[in-house]
Amino acid sequence: MSLTLCFLSPIRERRDILIDRALFLDSWLDKYTSPSYRLFLPHSLGLLLRASAGACHGDKVITLWQQPVLQTYIRPSLDSSSLISKQQIFDTSHTISHRLPRWLEPMATNSRIQSPYVAVFTAFELFGLCGTVLMLLTAMIARGAPRHSTWFSVVFSFLILTTSYCLLLMSGNIKNPNPPFSLCASQAALVDAAPPLAAGTTLGLVTQIYYNISNLSNEPGTSRRRRFWSLLFVVLPYLFYFPMAIGSLLAGLSRPDAVQRRVDSAYCSFNDNLRAPSRIGSITTAVLMLPVIALQAATWVKLRRMWRVVREQVVPLGTAVRVLTFTLFGALCIGLGVVVALVPGWNPDFDIMLATVPVALVLIFGTQSDLCIYWAFWKWRWKDGSFHRRDLEINSISRTRLIVLRRHTRPVVPSCEQGIQIEPM
Template identity: 25%
Template structure:
């Protein structure tokens, strides 16, 4: 009876097609999903992981139109998926991706399986880092001053990848008779080593932490929505939620994909011949691209046909000169925050200003170009609603809108 193989992220492939051992003999594999399955698997890894995600990362870093903030954890996660796509396609790059292709060398197979050993741990840690970072940014019971230093967060996924890859090399080069290197239908895998159990336990613990953090994010999202709804009903004001909860909402949507991965693992346990888990792993880059690459700033950065018009707009449009001391008309100023603090209205012209302080702060400010007679007084009070206690307070406005309870400027857009 053959042993279960250690494969790409926690998925155990079936019998091998080609087997390397001391005799380097070839064994037939009765399970062949078909050419279409392999083509789809290669397509997802090649197009999504090694083409689309690099484009997204370049947009994050270099585009002047993408007003992105807090990039490091998100870019880190994208790079993790890019690396997984490259590692998965080593046989494809060598021209030996199909079962009928020539047998890959033992060194190439050893390199691929050792790299794939660390892919799932790297994935899980990268997702945990991003979830933890958003969890801290929204102020979900975690003071920002206690946040883990960013360099450690950035290095954690790669440190885990290197550690498991080194362990994979040691396991592949061991002299134990029960350890075998096999060329499976999709990639090379290691069979018969207990390191696979350690990897599964590690990933399970990390995923448990991710789920707990996402539950807290979901609670914050619900409380924000409830506070905004109650404030609108009590004040009869026209409230625009804007994009205050978009980062949290995107993280929750991505959490559904993580939950789908747990279902795929269950499917693999009961049906080892199912191709669904392999397709799930290969499509990870596509999901990341769709979830985090469709926010408004990124889409605007990719709208190259509008760049020329945006550059010409300031010089081609003339506005009437503003009054010497134009009044401010405040339509509404409703805040839901996790800290009792004072806010002040910024000076803007025909713009909506939003500051994020753990929950939602919705401010709609309009500066009139023409003087209004008599001047409209500026409201000097605001409604502050605590998202955890549901208490209300009326407070005069004081400090800058762009600062948080920790005294640091909060970004206008996270992703």
């Protein structure tokens, strides 16, 4: 019975360096292991090439990662005591780890991730993370900037998405080519589950806008019914998010060889050995964004038909620009989701394009005047024990944001003389 040693390197290195490391380890095993438990490396070069492609052969497979730990994955039917010596074995049922001596630790790589893709991607995601946090805090604190619950749901979902991509940065492993396995597997699961969550909350926001605008020409219904649909739009995406994240995590834990960090990637993901979670997430995102485009088009048509009603209350250009921008934003998500799901390989350019989505969200919804005005500290002055604006009191009705119109008169199409209540999103 043979023991096959596979040297797996997540870093792209020269072939001669890999061969030297394999031969060095092979000579160390010849010298410091007993003949009865001797490990050998048959066909070093060919095995390394096959191992780099993710294919390992042998009765028992011992995987040496680029860290001073020899991780061994064996079949449950094999006896773990037949490996090296019991004093040097740390047995965790299916996984056996053998720590190498201190003088062998220089074999572990000291290289660090220095790809420009990682820097650009991290900058975009960090901008989206800080922007969404600032938007949530401002909307919760500011009295003159009320928002609908679906708006908070969208921003919070993108906060989860950007946090998922920034886990390595937050843990201090952004330049570490071999992050801890538990952290790497958790991030891979969250990264696959977060885009469908963002798409679901976006669909809820657009549906809420369309539903409220439709009430201008129809009976609005009871407040209980309206609260039910609003709660459904907020809760339903998260009910799908948690099972998807937990399922992806369990799949990653059952396949340790499928969890990796690519050389030009700022986050951990599943490789080709476990493509199901990423494919499911990408396809789900694309499917959810299709009705977003349809509802945005329908909303645009309704706004055009009711132009006379709303033009006295809001600036049409601002609303039109935001609706159109949000539609293009949804189309971008569809295209990226389809490409990522269908293309077999991985390209860092796709990551850069995906990282612009949170940036677009912050720029579209975070630059609304009633939010930005609260950070214009030079327009505030201290008076009577509190801060007050120098000019007029802040108007709660923004003239540049997406709005929701709700009628409180008879069930007919209102005219310019009838009262219209504007409920901000």
